[in-house]
Amino acid sequence: MSADAFYQRFVRPLLFSLSPEAAHNLAIRNLRAASHWPAALRQLERFQPAPKPTTVFGLTFPNPVGLAAGFDKNGVAIPAWAALGFGFVEVGTVTAKPQPGNPKPRIFRYPDQQALINRLGFNNDGADVVAARLRSLRASGRWPAIPVGINLGKSKVTPLEQAVEDYLYSFRLLAPLADYIVLNVSSPNTPGLRSLQQHDALEELLRAIRRENETTAKPVLVKIAPDLSLADLEPIIATSEQNGLAGIIATNTTLDHSAIPKRADQTGGLSGVPLREKSTEFVRAIRSRSQLPIVASGGICDAVSAREKLEAGAQLIQVYTGYVYRGPGLLRSLTSDV
Numbered sequence: 001m002s003a004d005a006f007y008q009r010f011v012r013p014l015l016f017s018l019s020p021e022a023a024h025n026l027a028i029r030n031l032r033a034a035s036h037w038p039a040a041l042r043q044l045e046r047f048q049p050a051p052k053p054t055t056v057f058g059l060t061f062p063n064p065v066g067l068a069a070g071f072d073k074n075g076v077a078i079p080a081w082a083a084l085g086f087g088f089v090e091v092g093t094v095t096a097k098p099q100p101g102n103p104k105p106r107i108f109r110y111p112d113q114q115a116l117i118n119r120l121g122f123n124n125d126g127a128d129v130v131a132a133r134l135r136s137l138r139a140s141g142r143w144p145a146i147p148v149g150i151n152l153g154k155s156k157v158t159p160l161e162q163a164v165e166d167y168l169y170s171f172r173l174l175a176p177l178a179d180y181i182v183l184n185v186s187s188p189n190t191p192g193l194r195s196l197q198q199h200d201a202l203e204e205l206l207r208a209i210r211r212e213n214e215t216t217a218k219p220v221l222v223k224i225a226p227d228l229s230l231a232d233l234e235p236i237i238a239t240s241e242q243n244g245l246a247g248i249i250a251t252n253t254t255l256d257h258s259a260i261p262k263r264a265d266q267t268g269g270l271s272g273v274p275l276r277e278k279s280t281e282f283v284r285a286i287r288s289r290s291q292l293p294i295v296a297s298g299g300i301c302d303a304v305s306a307r308e309k310l311e312a313g314a315q316l317i318q319v320y321t322g323y324v325y326r327g328p329g330l331l332r333s334l335t336s337d338v
């Protein structure tokens, strides 16, 4: 039986019989356990797609399909993601301070739309704990052969005026351990975070990170929201280029819930198929204005939607919601058909 059929017939019905967050925790617990057990990793490697290497911002990726931020917020299952065949993995969002996130329930499934809404609010162990975990993974020799990005956000308790210091704290701890760093200024679930996309605020953040990165010299990317106007993009691209960013991740989840029936709607960021077109539009708009590398995220659920992102100008793609609905078979179909 193919990985796709196995996931559709057995794994997904089991996971979807649980609440979205319980299903997520069960998957993460198993992948975390597998990450410590070489025999289990070898079993996962049976799903591995054939390599299709590509080099972007100085890093070599065995294939262009990555796991998007938010799946493994605390970096507990990195060897398992590599064994499953991802070309790269983005840990986080990590904040300077540990935080519990918003009250549950806070993830909602919409199978008819192949979508999710989440308002997790950056629940994570905090930069100190994640840095210690990643340091020990590096020391163990189990660090994988794929690039590992770390996505940073602002702690909820930190006032916006102190956002730069908050990011710098996490950057100092985590940049030395990462292959690339992402500045997440686009989650809709931390009050005020998206205002850091405005020109002056973004400029201040990027300048400070640039100074801090003089010694670490890691590729730094910014992740943007699909709810910006296309006019807002111009200053973001200009600031990113002027401050030596390695690329842009387009996009995070959307606040446009028009695809979801009113009676079932929830507060939070919408991901999956209804986001696809909008995020592709952003990739195309960035590419028409800049040569910066683009990592596309939003509604990739099959080879057609993946190819659409690459043809719009992305070098790399990331999946989250599509992986929830289709499992490891998605990765195989993306890496073989694009």
Ligand SMILES: Cc1cc2nc3c(=O)[nH]c(=O)nc-3n(C[C@H](O)[C@H](O)[C@H](O)COP(=O)(O)O)c2cc1C
Pocket (backbone or CB within 6 Å): 068, 069, 070, 071, 073, 092, 093, 107, 116, 118, 120, 122, 151, 184, 187, 223, 251, 252, 253, 270, 271, 272, 273, 275, 297, 298, 299, 300, 318, 319, 320, 321, 322
């Ligand atoms: C449950 C959930 C949690 C997420 N958490 C984060 C996060 O912590 N940081 C982040 O940058 N993006 C986060 N995202 C956004 C994804 O990384 C991705 O950009 C977005 O979902 C669009 O891709 P998709 O349509 O393939 O899901 C999250 C998405 C979901 C569904």
